[in-house]
Amino acid sequence: EPEVTQTPSHQVTQMGQEVILRCVPISNHLYFYWYRQILGQKVEFLVSFYNNEISEKSEIFDDQFSVERPDGSNFTLKIRSTKLEDSAMYFCASKEGTLDEILAKNIQYFGAGTRLSVL
Amino acid sequence: AQKVTQAQTEISVVEKEDVTLDCVYETRDTTYYLFWYKQPPSGELVFLIRRNSFDEQNEISGRYSWNFQKSTSSFNFTITASQVVDSAVYFCALSAITSYDKVIFGPGTSLSVIP
Numbered sequence: 001e002p003e004v005t006q007t008p009s010h011q012v013t014q015m016g017q018e019v020i021l022r023c024v025p026i027s028n029h030l031y032f033y034w035y036r037q038i039l040g041q042k043v044e045f046l047v048s049f050y051n052n053e054i055s056e057k058s059e060i061f062d063d064q065f066s067v068e069r070p071d072g073s074n075f076t077l078k079i080r081s082t083k084l085e086d087s088a089m090y091f092c093a094s095k096e097g098t099l100d101e102i103l104a105k106n107i108q109y110f111g112a113g114t115r116l117s118v119l
Numbered sequence: 120a121q122k123v124t125q126a127q128t129e130i131s132v133v134e135k136e137d138v139t140l141d142c143v144y145e146t147r148d149t150t151y152y153l154f155w156y157k158q159p160p161s162g163e164l165v166f167l168i169r170r171n172s173f174d175e176q177n178e179i180s181g182r183y184s185w186n187f188q189k190s191t192s193s194f195n196f197t198i199t200a201s202q203v204v205d206s207a208v209y210f211c212a213l214s215a216i217t218s219y220d221k222v223i224f225g226p227g228t229s230l231s232v233i234p
Contacts, residue, residue, distance in 0.1 A: 031220065042227055043164070043210060048220040056220045091164060093222075106152045106171075106214060108222055110164035 002026045004111035006092050012117045013082055021077045021114045023092030030097030032075045033108060034067065036060065037089040046090075049075065082118045089113045121146045123213050123225035131231045132201050140196040140228045142211030148172075150216035153187065153194045158208040158227070170194065201232045 005024040013019050025032050034046040047057040049067050066078045075094075079086055093108040122145040132138045144153065155167040168178065170187050178185045182202075186195045198205055211225040 033220070033222075035222075043212075043222075043224040045221045045223070050220075056218070058221075089162060107154070107166060107169050108214075109166060110156070112161075112163035115162070 004092055004094055004109055006090075006111035006114050008114060009112065010115045010117070012119065015084060015118055016081050019079050019082055019116065021079075021090050021092075021116070023075045023077075023111055024073050025075055025092065025094030026109060027073070028096065029094035029109075031055075031095040031108075032067075032069070033093040033095075034077045035091040035093065035110075037091065037113075039088070043091065046077075079116075082116075084118050087116055087118045089115050121148075121151075121213055121215055121218070121223045123211050123223055125209075125211055125225040125228050127228045128226070129229045129231070131233060134203060134232055134234050135200050137197060137199045138201055138230065140198075140209050140211075140230065142194045142196065142225060144192050144194065144211070144213045146213060146215045148215035148217050152214045154212040154214070154222065155185070155194075155196050156210045156212060156224075158210065160207070164210070167196075198230075201230075203232050203234050206230060206232045 007022045011019055032049040035043050036046055037043045045058050047061045047067055048055045064080045068076050091113045092111045095108045124143045126141055151172045153170045157165045157167055168185055175187050175189055182199045184197045208227045208229045210227045213223045
């Protein structure tokens with residue numbers, strides 16, 4: 001069964017460093033998302049991306065964050081200068097494209113996550 | 120505003136017992152979608168079920184069943200004859216049509232099934 005793939009599974013970085021989290025969404029999906037889960041807390045929406053632009057973002061998604069779809073298969077989240085409070089599990093998700101599919105299903109499929117540890 | 124509440128933070132049951140996980144949601148939209156996701160100890164989020172607001176039929180899938188009641192804004196999840204492999208955190212989630220890009224998650228219920 002097709003799945004969303006995220007790499008790496010665990011990323012350790014020093015405070016102030018830039019990190020890029022990578023995701024390969026399901027191949028025929030057109031909507032892409034990033035969510036964050038601080039340890040022991042709920043999953044929080046960060047950003048949605050469609051047609052090569054951000055369609056919605058949360059207040060968490062400030063100027064330190066950016067997303068990109070550099071080619072036809074990858075979807076990346078960049079954190080420019082990491083802070084201790086950025087330590088969390090980051091989930092990528094994708095969803096099918098047509099309006100009919102969205103109204104009929106509207107299911108976001110999640111990857112296994114990347115655990116980011118900022119030291 | 121949209122919100123999902125899962126009042127049960129942690130539940131422990133003995134294997135083979137039935138368990139119900141509660142979920143209450145808030146939205147002003149008349150069209151919305153409700154979901155349950157499972158997060159096992161390995162950390163991934165596994166989609167379990169989706170319901171849209173026009174379909175109040177209850178659903179059963181093996182040992183899992185879901186009870187959607189619009190009148191009480193609830194979407195409860197029951198596991199019958201629980202197994203150790205059911206131990207996980209379960210998230211109820213909501214996506215409203217006016218903001219269908221965003222899934223709002225509840226705080227999760229941690230279920231421990233004891234052998």
